[in-house]
Each structure stands twice: as C-alpha cells, then as structure tokens.
Amino acid sequence: MEVLTQLLGRLHPVVVHLPIGFIIAGLLLHWTDRKQQQLGKVIPVLFYWGGLSGALACVSGYFQYLGEGYLYDTIKWHLWMGIATTLFCFLMMYRFKEASFLKPINKIPPTALTVLFFVLISITGHLGGNITHGKNFLTEPLPNSVKNFLGLPTYEKKQIVLHEEDWQDAQLYDEVIQPILTNSCVSCHSDKKMKGELQLHTIEGILKGGESGLVLEASNADESDLFVRMNLPRDHEDHMPPKDKSQPSKAEVELIKQWINVGHPFDQTIGESGLDKDYFLAFFPKKIEVNYPDVQVSQAHPDSIQAIKQFGIHVEPISKVTPYLRVSCINQPNFTDSDFKVLSAISAQTAILDLGGTQVSDSIFGRLGQLPQLTVLALDHTQITGEGIDQLQSLQHLKSINLSHSNFEESHLSALSELKSLQKLYLYQTNVQQNNDGTFQEKGIQVDYGNYEVPFLPTDSIVY
Amino acid sequence: MDNLEALIKEHLNKEAQSKTRRHFIKSCSSGLGGLALGSMLMGCESFSKTGSSSNRSFSERDLNPLATIPPPFSPKVKSVIYLHMAGAPSQLEMFDYKPKLLKLHGQDCPQSLLEGRKFAFIKGTPKLMGPQAEFVQEGESGNWVSNFLPHFKNVVDEVAFLKAVHTDQFNHGPAQLFMHTGSARLGRPSIGAWATYGLGSENQNLPGFVVLTSGGKTPDAGKSVWGSGFLPSVYQGVQCRSKGDPVLYIEDPEGISRNLKKSTIDAINKINKEEYAKYGDPEILARINQYEMAYRMQIAVPEVMNINDEPENIRRMYGVEPGKESFANNCLLARKLVEEGVRFVQLFDWGWDSHGVVKSGSIDMGLRNKCTQIDRPITALILDLKQRGLLDETLIVWGGEFGRTPMQENRGNKKMQFKGRDHHGDAFTMWMCGGGIKKGASHGQTDDIGFSGVEGRVSVHDVHATILHLLGFDHEQFTFEFQGRPFRLTDVEGSVIHEILA
Known part of the structure; x- marks a missing residue:
C-alpha cells in the first residue's frame, strides 16, 4: 500500500497537467465562443473533467507531501490553492450549466469568473513549480538590470585586485572588505534578502548588526561575530557562509579579522590602516610562470x-x-x-x-x-x-x-x-x-x- | 612503439568486423527492433557491418594505461620525490626551534594542554622537555635548522618549510594512510597512484610510480600507503629493492634464455591477438601491451636500479652503501628514476619513532643517528637534482605522519630510561623543495612550546592540494567516479598553500 501511495504521489507532477489542460481549454473555448455562444454545452464538460482530474491531482499531491518528506510550511499555499482551484472548477461547471442552486453567482458575468479562474490556476501552478524547481528558477536567467527593476536580489562577484605600485592608496573598506562581503555574504544579507535580520551591503547595516546583536566588537575580532562565524570549522552549525555556499578564502577571512582588529575603519586607505602588505598578497595579480611564450599559436594537428x-x-x-x-x-x-x-x-x-x-x-x-x-x-x-x-x-x-x-x-x-x-x-x-x-x-x-x-x-x- | 602502431592499425582494420553485442546495440539506430530484424535476416555480425554508423576508436589509454595525458593546468613540476620518515620525526629537534621550551624544561606540563587530549602513551602529568639539539639560523632565509642536520643547513635556502602542519590521527598506521591517501581508513588511492592515473608516465620501459623503502621495516600501514585503492591496479606503486633483485622475480629463471622468454611472450601475444580478432575487446590489447612492457622492464629496471655505474664522486656525495638497503642508496635511485622520467618516487625510511623506550628510539641518540643517516643523502639529492637542471621540474616533499610532543614521554606514568617524545598530531614540520616552490620560505608558526600551530596552520589535505596544484591539477576537479560518486584525494577539504609557492 505504501508503495502505491508513494507511486501515486510521484505521479503528481504528471497528473497536475491534466486539470491545467482541461481548465485552460475551457477558458479558451469560452473566450473564442464569447460572441456566438454555440459551445455552451461543451465548456461545462471540460470543467467537469478538469474538476475530476483536479481532485486526482489533489490526492496525488497530498500523497507526495506525505511520502517525500516536504514540510507543511513549504507546500501549504500550493496545497490549499490546489484544492481551491479544484472546487472552483466544479463551481465553473455549474455556472456554465447555469444550475439553479447557484443563483447569486449566476449573476456574475462568466468572463469575470474566467479571469479570476485564470489567475487562480496560474498562482497554483507557479507555487507548485517553485516547490520542484526552487524559488528563483524562473528569474535566475534574467539580466541584472531586469532583476533590479523587479526588485529581485542581484549579486555579482567582485574581483579584488591590488597593484604593486599603488596598493597602499586603495581604500581598505571600499576596495577590499566590501567586495569580500559582497562575494561571500551579501547574497543572503542585504535589503533584498535579510537572513537573521542582518544586512552587510551597507556600512549602516554592518554597524547595526542582526537578530543576535552586533556583529562587530571594536578592535576585537575574536569577539566579533562577523569574523568568529567565518572562522568556525566549516561543518560547525554556526559557520558562515553556510557550508554548501561558496566560501571566502583563508586570506579573505584573515583580512576581515585584521580589519576588525584595527578598528574596522570605513574611510581609510590600506596605507593609513597600517596593515602589513602580507595580508594583501593574495589580491595582487599572480604572475604565472609558465614554460611557454605568451604568444597565440594554433593547435597542432x-x-x-x-x-x-x-x-x-x-x-x-x-x-x-x-x-x-x-x-x-x-x-x-x-x-x-x-x-x-x-x-x-x-x-x-x-x-x-x-x-x-x-x-x-x-x-x-x-x-x-x-x-x-x-x-x-x-x-x-x-x-x-x-x-x-x-x-x-x-x-x-x-x-x-x-x-x-x-x-x-x-x-x-x-x-x-x-x-x-x-x-x-x-x-x-x-x-x-x-x-x-x-x-x-x-x-x-x-x-x-x-x-x-x-x-x-x-x-x-x-x-x- | 612500432608494436603499438601495428596494434592500433590492426585494431582499426578489424574493428568493423568484430563489434561486440554491446557496440552493436549502441550504434544500431533502430535498437532492439533492428536486432530482431538483423538476426532474422542474416545474423548479428553481418548486419552490424552495414548497420554501424559511428567508427568508435580507442584512446591511447585504452591500449596503454600509462599513456600520458596532459594535466588540466600548466604544471610546475613533472615528477615528485616524496621522502617519508616513517615513525614520525621530532620537529622539535630538527626544524621547530623553541627556546621557551628549553627554559621550561623539566616542569610539569600545564593541565590546560592535557585536558581532553588523547596521547598514545603519555599518562598523568608529563614533564616538558626542552629541545635536545642546538639550533642555528642558516642561509639568507635565516630559517632554523638543528645541529642534527649539519649538511642540510647548507641547502636550507632551497626549501620551503611548513611549520604548523596538523593531522587528526595519532597512531602510525592510520596517520600514514591519511598522509598518503587522504583518509585514515583503507581503500583510497595513494598520491602517487592519483598522479600516475592523472598524468601517465613518459618512460615506456619503467613503471610510473616506484616505491623504495629503507630502515629495516616497511611502513606500519603496509602497502596500502602506495596502493591504488579504487583506481585501476596498474597505478599502484611498484616496490623496488636496493638490495638483491630490484624487483622480485625480475630475472629470468635459471635455464630460461632471453630468447625463450621472448618467444613465450610472442606466443602468448599471438593467442591474445587471435582473441582480440574474435572479440575486439580493447582490454586484450592492453594486456598485450603489458606483457611487452614487462619484457622491456626486465632490461630497463635493473639498468636504472644499478648505482654502481654512477661516478665515484656522486656515490660519495650521497654516501651510498652498495649492496645494502639504505636511505642513501634510495636517494640516489630516486634521482636516477626521476631523470628517466618516472612520475612519482616514494621513499619510506623506517626508524623515527623516538619514544625513548630503547636507545635507538631516544631523542638524543637514536634520533640523532637517524638524522645523520638522512642528512647527507637528502642534501646530495637536492644538489644533484639542481646541477642536472632537474630540480626545476621535480618536487621533493619531506615529512613524517605526525610530529612529537613537547613533553617527555612517561610511559606507564614512570620516568623512562631514555629521553623520548610521544606521538603528536597538532603541529609538526614538513618541507617542500623544487619547481614552483618559494625558496627559503617558512609558513606557519607554533606556540612557544611547539604544541599547537598558532599561525598558518595547514592540514594534510592542504599539503595534498598543493602537491596536485604543482602537478597541474585543481584538486577539487580531479576526481574518480566510484560507488556512485566522484572521489577526490582531498575529499571535501584542502586548499592550496599559496604562501610557499613561487
């Protein structure tokens, strides 16, 4: 039995497309037929099948939720919207049949109901897609400009490059520390996505701290959560960034420590901060010594x-x-x-x-x-x-x-x-x-x- | 080489006729239906001849598992000589100078260092023991070397020290396995096996991965420290001996002439070729190749393993003892092997486990003798590789499986007859030398008594990542699919120690 329910549960991603198909077909038929009104008998049939298959989708979806270990919080909106869509489907069937027990609803023009129905099924489908593919599946490929416009988090790795001749004149915070935070932390700690109520994309946010208090303890890295949690072993529960996310390099973590220890200056150059060049060596472009010339040649056949x-x-x-x-x-x-x-x-x-x-x-x-x-x-x-x-x-x-x-x-x-x-x-x-x-x-x-x-x-x- | 050419040609000619069922099903576009139709018409073989659309050819690796493959990134070195001091040498008498520890000599070890710690033998409250050697700062780098190594101090500017290596193992077997395979449990391939698997070997007459042992015993962890784990067994280390036959049974048995041997192999190969004609399985070609390589090795291995042909001054420089099993002989052999294009040479020298139970295992005497035994050969190896232009393309790695305690060992909570130190994995010294290494560098620092690393701590995985980096690999990308997941030498850890790279 367990096998059957689990199998049925796993069929949910397939089964859901049946009601979607029936419903969309019904909506489209209604749209094309809105003037002639000749297909009045067909549309309720489509919604009837839509409702039945919708019920099947609800049952299989529920089994999937039970069998695959989803959290209720993850699926609750999809679940209830799915049930609502199914019920709405039967409602639409009777509306198009102009069933007598629906008198108050029969007064609403069907087109308004179809628009509402379309919105309902779109939301339900989208929520389901989010569960299977992840929340940013759809928006991920968008260019940053569009993401910004939509208010979605944008996040671009910043290269940290210092040069032999003017490394001391580089701004410590703007050119080194902030890029490290941007690369490793800001994707979860910004105004777009504020995990632990912490924002690390602005100076104010860094100074304000998060839900467990300040993250900076002046001139004491070992007491500053910002450094301490980066420095914990990677499999430690409190380690940041989470262990499956890309990690800052050892040199970067060390530099965060040094920056805190010199009093986390925001407007000093590296020279003014007095930090040793050794801490920055990792950010100088590496001259790679290779045993072939820096000249383009074609491949040998x-x-x-x-x-x-x-x-x-x-x-x-x-x-x-x-x-x-x-x-x-x-x-x-x-x-x-x-x-x-x-x-x-x-x-x-x-x-x-x-x-x-x-x-x-x-x-x-x-x-x-x-x-x-x-x-x-x-x-x-x-x-x-x-x-x-x-x-x-x-x-x-x-x-x-x-x-x-x-x-x-x-x-x-x-x-x-x-x-x-x-x-x-x-x-x-x-x-x-x-x-x-x-x-x-x-x-x-x-x-x-x-x-x-x-x-x-x-x-x-x-x-x- | 002519043979290989002939084999490839033969293979291409025969291939169309000798598709296996698997090839057939794979390349037959109509799949099982076609299979049925084919057998109805005139049998599989003739159908496959016409049905075949792709002409699959084997790579060089299919024919010769040691064929070379270019590394993903530009390599700094093409060979590695790994010198392992089995038993774990004391960093405190060789490289990690701790004057504070001398001042604290004889005092009880603070409880804070002992709490929650496991030691192999130390019981109760041991006493701290100051360095039993004198230290000098040598060369332009000013790195510390003890008077146990009077020759090595002259080449100290060639090497880069890692002063705060740590391991999580404190018994020899698991620690050696960890040091050489990246896991304290059995079953993983050794570094040398990874290197030969990833790069192959240039010399076609010699194995790609050679192991030499000295000191009277092989490492505690056994042959798994040069094993191939889940990699094909052809990549495991070949143990050669500096005394007697370099490889056991390499000489033809009495009464078997070289000619007879040759005709035997020819006959076997002929049968194998017939098999190949029938089944077209590349494994058979690989086998033919292996037989021929073994035949060539019978000449090449004794030649390269013969140190008597080396000029007198070179033999004196290394301090070789012909006819004996010695670390010096092995160092000279390592140079010769690398010169001949062997990819990975692994030396194990046993006898470094200075607990202080016996005189030969005492810090002030036994250890000193061991140092004398390696001091000259290692110095000579570095200088000899250098003058031959080989140090640019060779990496030398030196180290043990862990380090030793700043406390004197008190086995059974008693004062022991000789001065000894217990196993200690929290901080120990290793060094690297050769291509791509920053000369005279020293990375990492231990606390005042050399108990733990306080700066620049590096793990065994970091050491592995660095070795692979120098050979041209990204240790995170270099994987082997096994039991349904890709495996790495560095598992899920390790980062390249850029601080010691040029």
Whole structure:
C-alpha cells in the first residue's frame, strides 16, 4: 500500500497537467465562443473533467507531501490553492450549466469568473513549480538590470585586485572588505534578502548588526561575530557562509579579522590602516610562470602529433589550456640530427624540447633555430660541443638551456650571453671552467656549473 | 612503439568486423527492433557491418594505461620525490626551534594542554622537555635548522618549510594512510597512484610510480600507503629493492634464455591477438601491451636500479652503501628514476619513532643517528637534482605522519630510561623543495612550546592540494567516479598553500 501511495504521489507532477489542460481549454473555448455562444454545452464538460482530474491531482499531491518528506510550511499555499482551484472548477461547471442552486453567482458575468479562474490556476501552478524547481528558477536567467527593476536580489562577484605600485592608496573598506562581503555574504544579507535580520551591503547595516546583536566588537575580532562565524570549522552549525555556499578564502577571512582588529575603519586607505602588505598578497595579480611564450599559436594537428608519437617521440600538450607542446626523446635515445625533420609539423608549437641522451650533434643548432617558440631546451648527455650555437640567437623566448654532461666548449659560451630571454644555463660536466667574469650575472642569467660537494664532517661517522 | 602502431592499425582494420553485442546495440539506430530484424535476416555480425554508423576508436589509454595525458593546468613540476620518515620525526629537534621550551624544561606540563587530549602513551602529568639539539639560523632565509642536520643547513635556502602542519590521527598506521591517501581508513588511492592515473608516465620501459623503502621495516600501514585503492591496479606503486633483485622475480629463471622468454611472450601475444580478432575487446590489447612492457622492464629496471655505474664522486656525495638497503642508496635511485622520467618516487625510511623506550628510539641518540643517516643523502639529492637542471621540474616533499610532543614521554606514568617524545598530531614540520616552490620560505608558526600551530596552520589535505596544484591539477576537479560518486584525494577539504609557492 505504501508503495502505491508513494507511486501515486510521484505521479503528481504528471497528473497536475491534466486539470491545467482541461481548465485552460475551457477558458479558451469560452473566450473564442464569447460572441456566438454555440459551445455552451461543451465548456461545462471540460470543467467537469478538469474538476475530476483536479481532485486526482489533489490526492496525488497530498500523497507526495506525505511520502517525500516536504514540510507543511513549504507546500501549504500550493496545497490549499490546489484544492481551491479544484472546487472552483466544479463551481465553473455549474455556472456554465447555469444550475439553479447557484443563483447569486449566476449573476456574475462568466468572463469575470474566467479571469479570476485564470489567475487562480496560474498562482497554483507557479507555487507548485517553485516547490520542484526552487524559488528563483524562473528569474535566475534574467539580466541584472531586469532583476533590479523587479526588485529581485542581484549579486555579482567582485574581483579584488591590488597593484604593486599603488596598493597602499586603495581604500581598505571600499576596495577590499566590501567586495569580500559582497562575494561571500551579501547574497543572503542585504535589503533584498535579510537572513537573521542582518544586512552587510551597507556600512549602516554592518554597524547595526542582526537578530543576535552586533556583529562587530571594536578592535576585537575574536569577539566579533562577523569574523568568529567565518572562522568556525566549516561543518560547525554556526559557520558562515553556510557550508554548501561558496566560501571566502583563508586570506579573505584573515583580512576581515585584521580589519576588525584595527578598528574596522570605513574611510581609510590600506596605507593609513597600517596593515602589513602580507595580508594583501593574495589580491595582487599572480604572475604565472609558465614554460611557454605568451604568444597565440594554433593547435597542432592531431594527425601530425600521432605521426611523431609513432616515431617513438613523446609529444604532448604542456597542459589542457595551451596548444604548446612538450617534446621529449626519452624513449628514443637513437634520435639523430636527421630525424629532426619529423618534428617540422609541430615546429610552431614546440615550447619544451628534451633531446637529452640522444645522438644529436652540433648541426642540430641550425634546426633548433627553426623552433620560434622554444622556451626550454635540454641537450644534456649529448656529444654537442656548441659549434653553431649562435644560431639559437633568433629564439626570442628561450629561457633555459641544459647542456650538462655534454662536450660543450668554453669558446662558445659568449654566444649564449646574447640570448635575449635566457634565465638559466646548466653547465655541469662540460668543458667549461667555472668563471666569474660576471657577464651572465649582469644579464640576470643563472649559470649552474654544478660539481657540488657535500664535504665530510667529523660528525658524519659518529654513531650514538 | 612500432608494436603499438601495428596494434592500433590492426585494431582499426578489424574493428568493423568484430563489434561486440554491446557496440552493436549502441550504434544500431533502430535498437532492439533492428536486432530482431538483423538476426532474422542474416545474423548479428553481418548486419552490424552495414548497420554501424559511428567508427568508435580507442584512446591511447585504452591500449596503454600509462599513456600520458596532459594535466588540466600548466604544471610546475613533472615528477615528485616524496621522502617519508616513517615513525614520525621530532620537529622539535630538527626544524621547530623553541627556546621557551628549553627554559621550561623539566616542569610539569600545564593541565590546560592535557585536558581532553588523547596521547598514545603519555599518562598523568608529563614533564616538558626542552629541545635536545642546538639550533642555528642558516642561509639568507635565516630559517632554523638543528645541529642534527649539519649538511642540510647548507641547502636550507632551497626549501620551503611548513611549520604548523596538523593531522587528526595519532597512531602510525592510520596517520600514514591519511598522509598518503587522504583518509585514515583503507581503500583510497595513494598520491602517487592519483598522479600516475592523472598524468601517465613518459618512460615506456619503467613503471610510473616506484616505491623504495629503507630502515629495516616497511611502513606500519603496509602497502596500502602506495596502493591504488579504487583506481585501476596498474597505478599502484611498484616496490623496488636496493638490495638483491630490484624487483622480485625480475630475472629470468635459471635455464630460461632471453630468447625463450621472448618467444613465450610472442606466443602468448599471438593467442591474445587471435582473441582480440574474435572479440575486439580493447582490454586484450592492453594486456598485450603489458606483457611487452614487462619484457622491456626486465632490461630497463635493473639498468636504472644499478648505482654502481654512477661516478665515484656522486656515490660519495650521497654516501651510498652498495649492496645494502639504505636511505642513501634510495636517494640516489630516486634521482636516477626521476631523470628517466618516472612520475612519482616514494621513499619510506623506517626508524623515527623516538619514544625513548630503547636507545635507538631516544631523542638524543637514536634520533640523532637517524638524522645523520638522512642528512647527507637528502642534501646530495637536492644538489644533484639542481646541477642536472632537474630540480626545476621535480618536487621533493619531506615529512613524517605526525610530529612529537613537547613533553617527555612517561610511559606507564614512570620516568623512562631514555629521553623520548610521544606521538603528536597538532603541529609538526614538513618541507617542500623544487619547481614552483618559494625558496627559503617558512609558513606557519607554533606556540612557544611547539604544541599547537598558532599561525598558518595547514592540514594534510592542504599539503595534498598543493602537491596536485604543482602537478597541474585543481584538486577539487580531479576526481574518480566510484560507488556512485566522484572521489577526490582531498575529499571535501584542502586548499592550496599559496604562501610557499613561487
């Protein structure tokens, strides 16, 4: 039995469309027939079926309410409006039949009743839709301007960006604190939607507090609910924002704390507040260090990548967000200069090239010069001496070269100092003597000669 | 590689003829009706030939589960070396300098610290124990290192410390599981398994995830700390040994020549290929591939695991002991493996559980010996990776499963023979070094006696999120569907520790 009632309950979302259909059909028939008045006998039939199916919808709806654990408060308006609609349906049937026991109502013009009925069924249907899809299902896709016009809450994430040169001049509250509150709190705490009677979208609201009192305790974050509740463990009952909502970052919570601790100033710049730069580091634009140039290139054709892979060369996008490729001969130690031609199809996309441990010789440099986007190059464990390495000077983005364990000669070193973007150079186990003439240092190029040692210490052999 | 090419080609040729029933039903637009009609006319197979509209082809992963996949975001590192000091090293004698604790040495631990706390062995009111090591501030960063690590202090500017890591486990097994799988219960994949599953491995002749152990014992939590959990088992760590055969049974048995082995595998593969022709199941191709990889590994693994070919100065630098099982050997091996493109190298060194019950487990002697054992190899590993240009693309993680108490252990409420500290998960030190890490950084601070983190506390999940971030993943997006829900390494927690990122 329980199964049946639950099944019937779950049919409610289907069943409800029957009375809606009958009723709307009846209303439309009445509208088209309002002049000729020829269909007087059909319309009551439609309302009759509307009423019957409406009753079925009410019963199934009631079972759904019982079986699916809805709160009475959630569904009460829909429930009573549904019953009202059903009763109204029968009323309309008798009205159109001009039944004698409805004398007082028969005086009301049917068109007025139909308008009322249309309003009634629209509201009932809308309330039902709200239960299944959520209250803002319908309005959510509207643009903010329309939402504002309708008085609906609008809510837009604000980016907090500070800059190295003028971070101290930024307004602490307007440019940092308020955006944090806007992003994390205001969707529930504003004049549009005032949970806990708290508004956090204005200074007045913040100072006024909510139903459990003030949220700010001057200069004492640990006593201020605004910070305390953000700082509670996420699964704590009182944690804010609620755990299923998007959370402020650790840096943001920390900053709220610091802002309260310096007396929650509303009109000071960051510099005036005296807060340390460390608290704001998270809001400086991150310079993302990547191993490929900041130049747009097209994607390499999958077929050419496949062909190179079948040659035994590892080739793969550096990540899913870039067409630049990382190419490695780790599985193809027999790679020689002449094999380089297989890479020509991806010469525009190759950013990282690892030819370490292969058979390449000095004539590779001319070919490497044809990889305009080359950023990281490994030629370690090869026979190259560096003859012709000046041909790499055309490479605008090359920032790291690994020549360790090669026959690289000191005489070719100067050609490398001409490389525009070079930052790192590995010369461990080459024919270059460590020199400190400073040419590389001047240009900000880190040269690693290796040969590190971990000297013997007397303590090494002590066993306690 | 030639083999793979041949396999793909063969697959494409045969595919149309060898649709399984499932493929057929899937691609047949008329569904079951078509199935009935087809069998009435001339049987499934010939019908499917004409009925097939889509030409489904397998991905490289179907054929080779270790084929590489690019990470979602630009990675900072391509390999990870994780150094785990099993038993939990004392942060108070290595990195977390607490001069106040020295002043309070010998005093009773305040009750407020003990209330509501569980300790593994401490009973009653223990006494505080000052640091048993001397500390110096080293390098430009001025980070503290103790005299237990006289070599490591010279590379202190290369690493970034996490001084206030915390865990909710205080027994070795669960804490190790938590540290490596993100859950104190069995069944989750380890970090290395996640990394190999998500990225694959570049070298086709070596496993993607290698585990090396030293110190005489494997970790308390057993092999689950490098297990694959619910991920396909091919992503679990492969335990290699630095003594004897690097992988058990890797050598051909006596009397079996390499040629015979080859023809055996060829014969098996031939049968498998016939099976494949019949059923078209990509699993069979994957199996063929696995056999061939194992065959290649028989050569490649002993080669990479041989430290005798390394030049003398390198071996001296690490302090290797050929023929023995040692942490130094494992560090050198870790470098070699990473150099060969292995994705994740996991080192476990046992013997850090300094309770003070025996001399080898005492804070002032046993721990000091353990420090001596790792000091040189770790320093050498950092420097060696650096001079080879590998430190830019490798991440080294160092840590234990938890930390140790500022109180001296008083097992059975008695004064013990040796100085020891109990398990403590509230605050301990870890460090990271390598690509994407802010050199010389130190994040987090503990209170005056090193009992709890007071600033910059980070959880085990945060550490995991950071490791995944450096490998190019968003830890919240990197999931595996299992038992009806997507699983993450970091479960529902964790945030990237940006403070230690360059």
